[in-house]
Amino acid sequence: MKNSKLLLYFYRMVFSISPAYVFTILLSTAFQAAAPFINIIVPKLIIDELMGGQDRGKLLLYASILILGNLFFKLLNSYFLKKVEVGERKFGFQLDSYLGNKCVDMDFENVEKSEILDLKEKAFFAIYNLSAVRRTIENGAAIINQIITLVGLGYILSILNPLIILVLLLIVCMNALLFKKMERIQYEDNQKAVYDNRAFGYYINLTSDFSMGKDVRLYNGAPLLIQKMKYFMDNLLVIYSRLFTETGKCTGLSNINVQLQIVIVYAYLAVKVIAEKITIGSFTMYAGAAKSFSDSLLSFINAFIDINQLCMYLEMFMKFDQLESKAMEGIYTKEDIKDYTIEFRNVSFAYPGKKEYTLKDISITIKPGERLSIVGLNGAGKTTFIKLLTRLYEPTSGDIYLGQTNIREIKYEEYVKLLAVVFQDFKLLSYTIRDNLNVRDGIEEQVMLEELEKAGFAKDLEKLEKGIDTSIYKDLDKSGVEFSGGQSQKLAIARALCKDSPIVILDEPTSALDPISEYEVYKSFDKLMEGKTAIYISHRLSSTRFSDKIAVFNNGMIVEYGPHSELIKQNESLYATMFKTQAKYYLEA
Numbered sequence: 001m002k003n004s005k006l007l008l009y010f011y012r013m014v015f016s017i018s019p020a021y022v023f024t025i026l027l028s029t030a031f032q033a034a035a036p037f038i039n040i041i042v043p044k045l046i047i048d049e050l051m052g053g054q055d056r057g058k059l060l061l062y063a064s065i066l067i068l069g070n071l072f073f074k075l076l077n078s079y080f081l082k083k084v085e086v087g088e089r090k091f092g093f094q095l096d097s098y099l100g101n102k103c104v105d106m107d108f109e110n111v112e113k114s115e116i117l118d119l120k121e122k123a124f125f126a127i128y129n130l131s132a133v134r135r136t137i138e139n140g141a142a143i144i145n146q147i148i149t150l151v152g153l154g155y156i157l158s159i160l161n162p163l164i165i166l167v168l169l170l171i172v173c174m175n176a177l178l179f180k181k182m183e184r185i186q187y188e189d190n191q192k193a194v195y196d197n198r199a200f201g202y203y204i205n206l207t208s209d210f211s212m213g214k215d216v217r218l219y220n221g222a223p224l225l226i227q228k229m230k231y232f233m234d235n236l237l238v239i240y241s242r243l244f245t246e247t248g249k250c251t252g253l254s255n256i257n258v259q260l261q262i263v264i265v266y267a268y269l270a271v272k273v274i275a276e277k278i279t280i281g282s283f284t285m286y287a288g289a290a291k292s293f294s295d296s297l298l299s300f301i302n303a304f305i306d307i308n309q310l311c312m313y314l315e316m317f318m319k320f321d322q323l324e325s326k327a328m329e330g331i332y333t334k335e336d337i338k339d340y341t342i343e344f345r346n347v348s349f350a351y352p353g354k355k356e357y358t359l360k361d362i363s364i365t366i367k368p369g370e371r372l373s374i375v376g377l378n379g380a381g382k383t384t385f386i387k388l389l390t391r392l393y394e395p396t397s398g399d400i401y402l403g404q405t406n407i408r409e410i411k412y413e414e415y416v417k418l419l420a421v422v423f424q425d426f427k428l429l430s431y432t433i434r435d436n437l438n439v440r441d442g443i444e445e446q447v448m449l450e451e452l453e454k455a456g457f458a459k460d461l462e463k464l465e466k467g468i469d470t471s472i473y474k475d476l477d478k479s480g481v482e483f484s485g486g487q488s489q490k491l492a493i494a495r496a497l498c499k500d501s502p503i504v505i506l507d508e509p510t511s512a513l514d515p516i517s518e519y520e521v522y523k524s525f526d527k528l529m530e531g532k533t534a535i536y537i538s539h540r541l542s543s544t545r546f547s548d549k550i551a552v553f554n555n556g557m558i559v560e561y562g563p564h565s566e567l568i569k570q571n572e573s574l575y576a577t578m579f580k581t582q583a584k585y586y587l588e589a
């Protein structure tokens with residue numbers, strides 16, 4: 001994308017997030033640009049008056065303009081500085097939530113793609129480590145500011161000698177080239193450091209992630225962690241030491257240039273004064289104007305180069321911002337769907353970046369209200385089947401229908417209302433139980449309590465002092481409770497039930513429940529599902545007794561399908577073998 005287009009896109013986005021912030025910056029910029037002129041023009045008038053007429057009235061007037069003018073601009077600038085600071089904070093929060101929404105809306109399959117992770121890393125690095133957004137806004141303001149100042153000062157200097165502008169321009173350009181070189185080195189090195197930064201950050205987070213504490217301690221993980229951290233830290237140090245050496249050289253050279261410029265301008269002005277071509281007052285004014293002109297020019301060029309350089313980073317940010325979410329496509333709403341028959345038609349699926357298919361030519365129909373149990377050996381593709389049904393991934397080929405509608409054509413946020421899912425690795429949030437269960441508009445406390453009871457959590461709830469208002473985990477509430485695996489699973493089941501969706505999907509729903517709780521859950525399965533379609537994956541094959549149909553997955557295919565009573569009769573079937581092996585184990589024990 002061309003830089004001008006990129007910047008237009010960017011400033012439009014900033015303006016759409018916070019128009020007030022943009023206006024404050026523009027006003028602040030205009031006042032900042034006007035301020036220096038007082039200190040360049042008025043001292044000349046004072047000095048000339050002192051060397052000439054020495055009119056007290058005039059001197060008093062000039063001195064008053066100088067003092068009051070400076071005071072006025074100082075007050076105004078510090079007022080706007082504070083306003084910009086507050087605006088910047090507010091804009092920062094708005095940008096955080098904008099990016100947060102972007103991440104949440106991103107297609108799930110993108111979350112696992114390394115190129116997308118890298119893009120996100122680069123985009124976030126630009127924003128949070130390089131403050132690319134703030135710098136682009138500031139540079140934009142600086143460019144406007146400097147243009148106003150340069151036009152004014154350029155006019156003053158052109159009265160002296162237009163050539164002086166040329167000399168200043170040359171020296172400033174030399175400095176600008178050095179600055180550009182520094183920026184390029186910085187960009188290259190920052191890009192090189194992306195992977196090492198990500199890996200180092202990952203290991204650093206691991207050290208402070210207490211949920212990993214048990215595994216780290218019991219598997220002697222600390223030395224390996226330290227070793228990995230050191231490895232990536234050493235890589236980063238090599239990159240950054242080159243960066244600082246190179247940028248140091250550039251800074252030294254540019255300082256020499258600045259001194260050279262001072263010598264040239266002062267020598268020229270001194271010659272003019274000696275030749276009585278200009279007054280002492282004019283000497284002061286031109287010297288001040290030349291210094292300010294060169295400062296402004298350098299700031300202008302630097303802001304210009306910096307903004308161009310930042311475009312390289314902003315491009316990552318824009319690419320990330322423009323990632324389209326397939327999940328957001330679709331036209332139909334929940335109300336348009338009258339028939340909840342689920343149909344997989346010749347569905348095959350390979351994970352992104354993988355050649356081999358995890359699911360191969362799956363065709364199956366699940367009628368409304370039916371209970372389907374999915375069983376199979378580890379890695380057979382059971383969870384992947386659920387991921388496709390829940391649209392976390394799209395089939396590589398084939399289609400999934402709900403009634404007569406391809407699920408792709410249903411708006412994603414509407415589609416997920418039809419599903420209540422408990423994944424193997426479900427996550428509860430660090431809110432209260434009530435907030436975790438508040439998954440449907442208008443849900444009442446009584447319903448939450450009933451679903452908690454159905455999921456077998458009633459007795460646990462009685463023991464909680466704050467009942468349904470107990471916080472889960474201690475992240476945000478000191479009195480929060482760390483529930484056991486089984487208790488958490490009951491809460492996750494209750495949350496799914498609270499959604500009151502016509503299709504319930506449970507992946508290993510009872511794996512963490514004690515045998516009695518599991519028995520209770522299965523006993524009340526009819527009540528629990530209440531005519532909903534239920535799909536569940538379980539390695540405990542006793543659960544299949546409660547299902548209407550069983551689909552046996554092997555190597556990404558459905559190899560057996562039917563009710564328990566039929567499959568168990570086929571002695572050689574995978575299902576019968578698995579069922580009998582488990583039953584034998586229990587009986588022998």
Ligand SMILES: Nc1ncnc2c1ncn2[C@@H]1O[C@H](COP(=O)(O)OP(=O)(O)OP(=O)(O)O)[C@@H](O)[C@H]1O
Pocket residue numbers: 112351354358376377378379380381382383384385
């Ligand atoms: N995100 C992923 N990227 C690449 N491959 C994956 C991903 N998730 C799973 N797989 C692979 O897909 C295959 C099927 O995994 P899946 O989780 O569907 O199996 P499963 O039948 O649910 O297994 P289990 O009974 O162990 O839970 C496995 O070989 C697994 O390694």
